[in-house]
Amino acid sequence: MHIGTAALTSSLAATAFLSAGHIAPITALWLMFLGTMGGLLPDIDSDNSTSMSTLFRLFGGLITFSLVGHIYQMVSMLELIVYALFCYLTIRYNFKALLEKVTVHRGCCHSIAFVVLSGLSCVSFIDLLGYGETTSWLSGLFLAGGGIVHLLLDEIYSVDLANRRIKMSFGSALKLCSNRNPLISCCQFVLIGCLLYQSPPWDEAWETLSNWGNFQLRPQWLNREELGDFFHDVIHSTTSAMNP
Template sequence: MANFNTHLNVAALLTGVSSASLVAAGHVELNTAIWLWFLGTIGGLLPDIDSDNSTSLDTIFNIFAFTVIIFIMRYISGDDFRDLSFLEVIAVPVVTYGLMKYGLRAIFERLTVHRGSCHSLLFLVLCGLATTQIISSVDSINSSNADMIAWLSGGFIFLGGLIHLTLDEVYSVDLRNIKIKRSFGTALKIADFDNILLTLAMVTAVGALWYLTPEITSTIERLSDWSMFNLF
């Protein structure tokens, strides 16, 4: 299978070209394109979070933990809370990170196996819809483009993950000796049917998220129009 650098570089390249195309077509602004590029690159590492010793797991976990800490600090420092002391400002991030590292991450590592449920299209759909739902709830996004930005955010997470799975399958074919390795077929799959309970839970979560996500028709219509695309 492809290594960390290959996944990172190829995902960054292809999602970068994709986000640049959206700018050239007038669908998004440059700042939004950079955000989508970031999400696509992260998506390119996402399937390897089921590997307990992978660089992808460390990278994505640290980004996720940092994001959670920012949301918590923003929430507790809002108008409904009193001013925080120095020790509280230090303690909240440290405790949050500790709970995630030694609690949430440990549970996740116990429940998952490498090239299991996380190496599936179902997992990518789940992550994409979850991202769409989270972004759609951010109040600071321009209301006229909020739904499209939310769907594009989820779409780029899915795209990056799909690039990862495709690379793993390509690397399962030894072109020099014209043979297929035993790992072929374990990366790009619809779902992990060896773990039925987890798969059913993911299907249920996908159904719930799809019900909660914003309207998509207008986004499809806007993204279908490439008449303004400027190549040069």
């Protein structure tokens, strides 16, 4: 449910940006991917969840692909294979195991602070790879947006409308930070501040995204006047044919 809703939401948002001329089709696909992965992000602290395993596979593949793309001209093929395998396996298993030890489900990773931190980290990473400010900020926004969708769905599921009761899990999903882990929560806010300080400027991205002059929600022919004229002509032609 989480990944499906996040995929639908990010697809609609990417389509809107594409229709407005803000992004290219390949960028739209990239943003849809990030938004969908963001839908798995808060469950990264669940030790046995399928979402966590899937997310680390994709995350490991993404980082490894980025590494290969930057060093392939500087090393031999065998070295490239060794570095790629080391990078992927380290993220897939070692970093995953470390995260399992220091987190608990619906803890620090299941919070708005973590989602924002992940989004800003994505902004800095995409900017470090050399992409433009607009692409960098959109990447972070879509990743964080998918995470917010996940948190909202978890909070909605905490309310049982059929039995008219609130489950014990209510309030544990859509929270600013984890009160059970104040040290980690403080570190999250410090990192957010650092990332905001060194992140690329927002001005160009805001100027681009605030211009929706070319956006069309519906085709030009789909309006009341032209539809009325069309049906009037059809009725008139039919009447003329029946009464020559």
